[in-house]
Amino acid sequence: xxxxCGFVAILGPPNAGKSTLLNRLLGTKLAxxxxxxxxxxxxxxxxxIEGETQIVLVDTPGIFAPRRRLDRAMxxxxxxxxxxxxxxxxxxxxxxxxxxxxxxxxDGLAEHKxxxxxxxxxxxxxxxxxxxxxxxxxxxxxxxxxxMMISGLTGDGIEDLKRDxxxxxxxxxxxxxxxxxTDLSERLIAAEITRERLFLELRQExxxxxxxxxxxxxxxxxxxxxxEQTIHVERDxxxxxxxGKGGRQLKRIGELARAEMERSFSRRVHLxxxxxxxxxxxxxxxxxxxxxxxDEG
Ligand SMILES: Nc1nc2c(ncn2[C@@H]2O[C@H](COP(=O)(O)OP(=O)(O)OP(=O)(O)O)[C@@H](O)[C@H]2O)c(=O)[nH]1
Ligand SMILES: [Mg+2]
Numbered sequence: 004x005x006x007x008c009g010f011v012a013i014l015g016p017p018n019a020g021k022s023t024l025l026n027r028l029l030g031t032k033l034a035x036x037x038x039x040x041x042x043x044x045x046x047x048x049x050x051x052i053e054g055e056t057q058i059v060l061v062d063t064p065g066i067f068a069p070r071r072r073l074d075r076a077m078x079x080x081x082x083x084x085x086x087x088x089x090x091x092x093x094x095x096x097x098x099x100x101x102x103x104x105x106x107x108x109x110d111g112l113a114e115h116k117x118x119x120x121x122x123x124x125x126x127x128x129x130x131x132x133x134x135x136x137x138x139x140x141x142x143x144x145x146x147x148x149x150x151m152m153i154s155g156l157t158g159d160g161i162e163d164l165k166r167d168x169x170x171x172x173x174x175x176x177x178x179x180x181x182x183x184x185t186d187l188s189e190r191l192i193a194a195e196i197t198r199e200r201l202f203l204e205l206r207q208e209x210x211x212x213x214x215x216x217x218x219x220x221x222x223x224x225x226x227x228x229x230x231e232q233t234i235h236v237e238r239d240x241x242x243x244x245x246x247g248k249g250g251r252q253l254k255r256i257g258e259l260a261r262a263e264m265e266r267s268f269s270r271r272v273h274l275x276x277x278x279x280x281x282x283x284x285x286x287x288x289x290x291x292x293x294x295x296x297x298d299e300g
Pocket of ligand 1: 124
């Protein structure tokens with residue numbers, strides 16, 4: 004049989020369920036997922052094999068109206084991911100419908116006209132009857148080869164989607180070894196796991212004011228990992244909240260992140276978290292580049 008291989012960018016508004024879908028298609032938890040928008044900050048690959056086809060999925064940050072330099076880098080990365088793909092999968096939250104952010108995605112696609120399909124997600128949340136008019140509106144834009152309906156959460160429609168994606172990939176040899184799952188390093192995965200915890204445990208602006216960097220990674224003689232990470236925040240007051248009374252908040256974040264790392268890396272982990280005030284990191288090209296969130300160019 005002929006081999007096929009191609010890139011599929013998962014593009015959409017924040018919180019549409021892009022990372023959940025990546026994990027679902029991959030069959031394992033790779034990308035971090037939270038109920039808060041703007042969780043994903045960088046593009047990452049999830050490599051799926053379907054028969055003779057290698058589907059290289061690209062999870063992207065959500066498309067929204069950017070304010071900070073970090074936001075612009077996120078939205079820019081998402082559009083770059085889409086431009087480099089063989090197929091763009093526009094993921095729309097069926098419950099939210101075509102809101103301002105979804106409109107921004109559609110307008111952007113209208114400008115660039117990539118090969119695209121629309122995928123209505125979260126169909127577990129709404130009535131089938133409400134789906135049809137929405138699908139029709141997407142179809143009428145003329146931008147999509149077809150409109151599919153899924154639930155990344157329950158798995159409804161996922162097998163059909165996977166087959167459809169595989170059939171849409173160009174003929175060609177595989178780009179990655181058959182056992183490679185992602186392009187993310189373990190250091191980055193570890194940083195993402197801690198950031199997921201920050202998003203889940205912290206409120207208001209705090210998740211958006213923080214970033215995580217893995218500073219040291221040591222394989223210990225007993226087979227365990229020693230991981231040291233810095234949590235960057237913007238102000239002293241934020242540092243105090245992340246640490247919490249008597250260090251309780253930071254301890255809780257560390258314990259939960261460590262447990263997740265042990266699951267992810269299948270080995271014992273000793274995690275050390277430091278909180279540092281790095282003023283204006285989200286506006287600084289240098290800091291964003293150091294965090295791998297903006298090209299240095
Ligand atoms: N009910 C329901 N919830 C879903 C579905 N897919 C995702 N979610 C939830 O939607 C929220 C956002 O999911 P994510 O996968 O983080 O969304 P995202 O598009 O990657 O978000 P950003 O990275 O912030 O742009 C989470 O609470 C998910 O559990 C779905 O099919 N049904
Ligand atoms: Mg995401």
